[in-house]
Amino acid sequence: MDRREFLQTLSRYSLAAGAGVLLGKPLSLYGQQTSGPYDMTAVMGGEPAGMFDTGITALGGLGRFVKKGQVVLIKPNASWNVEPERGATTTPALVSRIVQRCVEAGAAKVYVVDHTIDNWKLAYSTTQIEKAAKEGGGQMLPGSSKGYFQEAAVPGAKNLKSVMVHEMVLEADVVINVPILKHHGSTTITCALKNLMGLVWDRWYYHSNDLHRCIAEFALLRVPSLNVVDAYTVMTSGGPRGSSHRSSLSVKKMQIISPDIVAVDAAAAATWGTDASSVRYINIADELGIGTKNLDNLRIKRIRV
Amino acid sequence: MSKQGYKAVKLLRIAVAGAILLLFYISISISQPLYNSILKNLTRLQFFPSLINVVFSGGSWLAAGFLPVTFFTLLVGRLYCSVLCPLGIVQDILIFSSGKKRHRKYRTSPSAARLHAAIASISLVGLLIGLPLLFGLLEPYAFWGRIYRDLVLPLAAGVSIGVVEVLRTVNIFWAPVQFRGEIAAVMMTLIAAVLFVWLTCRYGRWYCNRLCPTGAVLRLLSLRPIVRMEFDKELCTKCGVCAHVCPAGCIDVSAQRVEYNRCIVCFECTVHCPFDALSFTAFSHRKQRQPAPFAGDPDLGRRKALMLAVGSLGAAAVGGFGFSLRPLSAASPDSSVQDTPGLAVLPPGSQSKRRYTRRCVSCHTCVSVCPTHVLQPSFFALGVSGFLQPIMDYKTAYCEWECSRCTQICPTGALKPLSIPQKKLVQMGTVEFDQDRCVVFTDGTDCGACAEVCPTQAVRMVPYKNGLTQPHTETDICSGCGSCEYACPVDLPKAIFVVAHSRHQTRDERVPQQTSPTEDVPEEFPF
Numbered sequence: 001m002d003r004r005e006f007l008q009t010l011s012r013y014s015l016a017a018g019a020g021v022l023l024g025k026p027l028s029l030y031g032q033q034t035s036g037p038y039d040m041t042a043v044m045g046g047e048p049a050g051m052f053d054t055g056i057t058a059l060g061g062l063g064r065f066v067k068k069g070q071v072v073l074i075k076p077n078a079s080w081n082v083e084p085e086r087g088a089t090t091t092p093a094l095v096s097r098i099v100q101r102c103v104e105a106g107a108a109k110v111y112v113v114d115h116t117i118d119n120w121k122l123a124y125s126t127t128q129i130e131k132a133a134k135e136g137g138g139q140m141l142p143g144s145s146k147g148y149f150q151e152a153a154v155p156g157a158k159n160l161k162s163v164m165v166h167e168m169v170l171e172a173d174v175v176i177n178v179p180i181l182k183h184h185g186s187t188t189i190t191c192a193l194k195n196l197m198g199l200v201w202d203r204w205y206y207h208s209n210d211l212h213r214c215i216a217e218f219a220l221l222r223v224p225s226l227n228v229v230d231a232y233t234v235m236t237s238g239g240p241r242g243s244s245h246r247s248s249l250s251v252k253k254m255q256i257i258s259p260d261i262v263a264v265d266a267a268a269a270a271t272w273g274t275d276a277s278s279v280r281y282i283n284i285a286d287e288l289g290i291g292t293k294n295l296d297n298l299r300i301k302r303i304r305v
Numbered sequence: 306m307s308k309q310g311y312k313a314v315k316l317l318r319i320a321v322a323g324a325i326l327l328l329f330y331i332s333i334s335i336s337q338p339l340y341n342s343i344l345k346n347l348t349r350l351q352f353f354p355s356l357i358n359v360v361f362s363g364g365s366w367l368a369a370g371f372l373p374v375t376f377f378t379l380l381v382g383r384l385y386c387s388v389l390c391p392l393g394i395v396q397d398i399l400i401f402s403s404g405k406k407r408h409r410k411y412r413t414s415p416s417a418a419r420l421h422a423a424i425a426s427i428s429l430v431g432l433l434i435g436l437p438l439l440f441g442l443l444e445p446y447a448f449w450g451r452i453y454r455d456l457v458l459p460l461a462a463g464v465s466i467g468v469v470e471v472l473r474t475v476n477i478f479w480a481p482v483q484f485r486g487e488i489a490a491v492m493m494t495l496i497a498a499v500l501f502v503w504l505t506c507r508y509g510r511w512y513c514n515r516l517c518p519t520g521a522v523l524r525l526l527s528l529r530p531i532v533r534m535e536f537d538k539e540l541c542t543k544c545g546v547c548a549h550v551c552p553a554g555c556i557d558v559s560a561q562r563v564e565y566n567r568c569i570v571c572f573e574c575t576v577h578c579p580f581d582a583l584s585f586t587a588f589s590h591r592k593q594r595q596p597a598p599f600a601g602d603p604d605l606g607r608r609k610a611l612m613l614a615v616g617s618l619g620a621a622a623v624g625g626f627g628f629s630l631r632p633l634s635a636a637s638p639d640s641s642v643q644d645t646p647g648l649a650v651l652p653p654g655s656q657s658k659r660r661y662t663r664r665c666v667s668c669h670t671c672v673s674v675c676p677t678h679v680l681q682p683s684f685f686a687l688g689v690s691g692f693l694q695p696i697m698d699y700k701t702a703y704c705e706w707e708c709s710r711c712t713q714i715c716p717t718g719a720l721k722p723l724s725i726p727q728k729k730l731v732q733m734g735t736v737e738f739d740q741d742r743c744v745v746f747t748d749g750t751d752c753g754a755c756a757e758v759c760p761t762q763a764v765r766m767v768p769y770k771n772g773l774t775q776p777h778t779e780t781d782i783c784s785g786c787g788s789c790e791y792a793c794p795v796d797l798p799k800a801i802f803v804v805a806h807s808r809h810q811t812r813d814e815r816v817p818q819q820t821s822p823t824e825d826v827p828e829e830f831p832f
Contacts (some may be wrong), residue, residue, distance in 0.1 A: 122708070207752045243760065252825055
């Protein structure tokens with residue numbers, strides 16, 4: 001898909017989505033067929049890389065999401081210049097394994113990117129995400145160079161009408177979201193929807209224009225094809241950065257995988273110890289029809305390893 | 306030594322100088338531990354920065370590169386100026402390229418010892434009394450450092466954007482060189498550099514023998530070097546080739562003598578003399594110790610030089626005494642411990658405004674290596690004495706928590722070297738929160754940008770109302786890193802900001818709540 005073709009597709013979908021929202025019948029936009037055996041898999045008790053293999057197999061295999069010759073963009077949380085043990089960033093072994101499986105599934109290119117909050121070079125190296133991406137056979141993209149960001153209209157958005165987004169979000173065939181579940185001082189938890197904030201240039205805009213709504217509305221631009229929630233080491237307080245004296249980590253050895261970004265956030269909220277309804281951006285995303293926070297309607301495969 | 310020998314020595318000089326300059330550029334451009342240590346060792350050999358570091362800032366004697374420089378200058382003259390000084394090497398490159406194109410010939414220039422001594426004295430006295438403004442502008446390493454950060458870096462940033470654009474068409478994704486800074490600093494250095502380039506291309510090593518404070522000191526040290534350029538008056542035909550090729554203009558052909566104290570030991574004369582009348586040799590003929598006066602200009606003889614030196618040092622001593630500088634006591638008590646409203650935040654390791662502004666020569670090395678570009682050159686934010694000295698600019702960046710590069714690299718010790726754990730204990734200022742401007746209160750929506758980035762939790766979110774959270778500050782554990790100020794999404798003035806200490810404090814550290822993660826694998830799936 002070249003850029004022009006993409007933009008045409010985007011504008012068609014934008015119109016469709018806009019119309020859909022206006023008509024009150026939100027559409028499921030990007031490849032969210034529910035043809036697979038399950039809507040979500042949750043794995044517990046193993047190591048992050050192994051749990052991904054178990055979980056994705058139960059979900060119908062990665063081939064359901066990544067086709068031969070496609071360009072894949074992986075968005076981990078690599079935002080902080082802290083070691084992976086601190087539970088602030090995605091487990092590097094998990095990122096590495098996902099990249100590797102994408103390559104094995106025949107992806108033409110696998111890119112990994114995060115517009116980090118701390119200095120990107122330091123964060124990429126300290127979190128070991130850059131090393132993990134390379135080991136898996138992928139390529140780390142610079143996340144903090146404005147030249148790689150493009151303005152894009154967000155169809156159906158009220159606050160985030162347009163956003164400077166990393167160009168690979170618009171160009172990649174498949175986006176895989178790999179957040180880590182954590183406490184967040186202002187949004188209670190940060191997980192899948194919040195992780196996408198690392199694909200935009202202007203974080204300040206979010207914060208000064210109703211943070212929760214902007215977080216939810218970004219998914220109207222592009223919903224990841226797959227979300228893999230790293231809930232192995234969960235920060236239960238002092239998040240999202242964590243500090244030595246006021247954050248606590250809890251080893252839950254869990255992973256949640258689903259194409260439904262709202263559902264994984266709802267499941268993550270329950271895992272963290274709160275109700276999805278108490279997290280405003282999950283509610284907004286649910287109302288916008290980006291996904292469902294009601295896990296009762298989903299076919300969930302729960303696996304203990 | 307034969308002609309071939311001099312050619313070889315000249316090539317060696319060029320090779321060493323080229324390698325040193327290349328190392329300077331590479332090590333200042335690549336901010337990694339290995340390159341940082343190369344840069345650090347290179348700056349240790351810079352005469353005045355190392356002198357200030359060891360004598361004024363109480364730096365380690367490992368940094369005392371000025372001692373070997375002094376020794377070698379007494380021995381062989383100002384070799385420093387042609388192989389160690391980056392500004393000198395840059396001049397040689399300019400001279401080489403301009404000479405090739407226009408067949409420029411240099412002329413014997415007057416000694417200008419009085420002018421040079423006067424300028425050097427004024428700048429040195431300024432340094433001693435705590436006004437390093439003129440000294441900082443003229444000191445060659447500082448000048449080179451500013452050229453790098455204000456001209457080379459933005460140029461590289463511009464070029465790299467083009468390179469990145471080309472590479473991305475073939476699916477190679479690189480990040481362009483980052484540059485952030487106010488145009489004023491760039492313009493100032495640009496004007497100075499244009500003038501400098503013009504002077505150098507036209508008059509050769511003019512800067513080194515008129516304006517350079519290091520040059521002035523090395524002139525005194527090289528009045529009678531043990532090994533030096535000498536004429537063989539028998540062989541010399543006074544053809545004048547040597548004077549035409551001498552970039553320092555220090556050869557008087559009619560008197561058949563070289564003014565050693567201006568000679569930068571470049572070996573051009575020895576290489577170009579058609580009659581091999583010039584040689585670099587240990588002088589031994591006692592009879593010829595009083596050379597003829599230098600034509601047309603009062604010669605910088607030993608007596609005069611000593612008088613100039615004594616005069617300068619005397620003035621400096623009086624000045625220094627008058628302003629009661631206590632250079633060796635690093636933490637000399639400040640008269641102004643109170644925080645001055647609106648004071649710029651001082652970089653880590655600066656300790657106090659007074660200590661910092663007296664030792665910083667504005668070489669901007671810290672600015673160049675700062676990973677977040679929070680260090681920016683100031684103008685008069687620190688007063689006249691702090692002209693061009695770097696300050697923390699929290700409007701465009703924040704101080705990276707896991708970093709103390711600026712303190713490690715500072716050539717003069719104006720920033721005292723700190724390990725990362727030591728730097729984490731420094732309190733550069735404290736956080737102040739203005740509730741009336743905060744998004745949570747003005748818009749009634751969640752924000753928390755400040756608390757999110759705070760590395761110490763000196764800002765954290767506590768319950769407010771309607772499920773919202775509001776920032777809560779604890780100044781005793783605040784490091785003043787500016788993360789909150791930078792992250793605050795409110796238009797200026799920000800709702801949360803750092804109030805600078807004019808004298809750095811030590812912040813409190815809280816005892817860790819948890820040493821290792823708790824094992825908490827759920828019995829059942831929680832959903």
